[in-house]
Amino acid sequence: MHDENATPVPDDSTDTTAEGQSRRAVLRTAGLAGAGLGVGAFTGGTARADAPEAAAAAVDAAPARKGDTMIGVPFQRRSTVRVGIIGLGNRGGSMIDLFLAIPGVRVVALCDPVKEKTAAAAKKVTTAGQPAPATYTKGDHDYENLCKRGDIDFVYVATPWDFHFDMAKSAMLNGKHVGVECPIALQLDQLWELVDLSERTRRHCVQLENCCYGKNEMRVLRMAHAGKFGDLLHGAGAYNHDLRGLMFDPDYYEGPWRRLWHTRLRGDLYPNHGFGPVANYMDVNRGDRVTHISSFGTPALGLAQYRKENMPSGDPSWKETYIESDRTISLVQTAKGRVIRLEHDVSTPHPYSRVNSLGGTRGVFEDYPERIYIEPDHTNDEWGDFSKYAAEFDHWLWKEHANPPGGHGGMDYIMIFRLMQTMQLGLVPDFDVYDAATWTSPVPLSHLSIKAKGAPQAIPDFTRGLWKKARPGVDSEKPKG
Missing domain, CATH: 3.40.50.720 (NAD(P)-binding Rossmann-like Domain)
Known part of the structure; x- marks a missing residue:
């Protein structure tokens, strides 16, 4: 995560244990790695699909629902x-x-x-x-x-x-x-x-x-819903962030837990920041759904090279063997035929980027740096000024909180403010457990696809068929009460 107007600051949402707990966490997960993490460990026993047809069939075979859906269920209203x-x-x-x-x-x-x-x-x-x-x-x-x-x-x-x-x-x-x-x-x-x-x-x-609450992401979302991009065709999101120094820094993460995941999985370890916003643009789980994913990974060389150049010979990291692809590239297909490209790279030198792109029949937006080209606003193959769309399309949350406190350009605050607001007013949350499961599913599935030389893997329909109904999401209306 990143504040687009400042030097990239890693968030990695995940920190925080005592030295004792870190050691125990490392032993716990290292034991799994030592036992050998086969396909079943990351699929829950689901076999991989070797073709799109098989992937689609596997998606339809969802487990029986254990209770009523949580789609559209509001929080209980509470003043505090x-x-x-x-x-x-x-x-x-x-x-x-x-x-x-x-x-x-x-x-x-x-x-x-x-x-x-x-x-x-x-x-x-x-x-x-x-x-x-x-x-x-x-x-x-x-x-x-x-x-x-x-x-x-x-x-x-x-x-x-x-x-x-x-x-x-x-x-x-x-x-x-x-x-x-x-x-x-x-x-x-x-x-x-x-x-x-x-x-x-x-x-x-x-x-x-x-990142679903980033200012650019919310502006693009409202423009997409207003039809400015025409019929949507493709999008892209990423977490490309050079974390080598932080992963080898004994004072940043407590214990090597983050780095050790690069010894266990080959796929996209952190898809959510790129996937979530693009899924919102395309109304995934709200009129469309993602059906399968094909992933490809480069050799895993970056962390080993950084270790060779920066870590003393007696450092514990020399006992580690890295398998996580330096860059993973995944293609995700939706039921409506749209394509989403996901990338992950935290092991090589490069500027921060979440890519954040959306294209349709009337034009395209690309971020890092932000630029836009849509008809009839732009001509002559020249990128337009994205800021010109702010007055009309900035989300009400950003208009109401023009200079929010906190990190990552203020989107952390916007997210927490909105979540607490939905609880205080008794509203339906902007996203739910079905979105959480969908946005995280590339973690195990990209690993399996890379192991299978890019073979498509079924993405489950966590909504169990309820994705077909349009419903509100992050593109919310300002509450009246």
């Missing part, structure tokens, strides 16, 4: 939203400031095994004039006690990826709505379990995808 935060590292430690900046939001409880981080976050709460929060610092599973509290409405999870699934489950099983940083889980069976659990508990489980 009581929040519990799990994970207080780089991401959680900064996002707490945004929760505290929103009227009608109270931070009730905090959890992180690093007591110093929990204490620092608790001080922010009292400095903001709120009562001292309860704190949970007793090891790996103390978050379960936070989730059991009766005075929490919403649990926010900002921990290493390994824990996202278990923490989301715990929150819902204890009657809490939950928002999780990217990715929401790492295996297909886990994604299905979160969908089923959301339906059964009647609690929302959302992927906190801040």
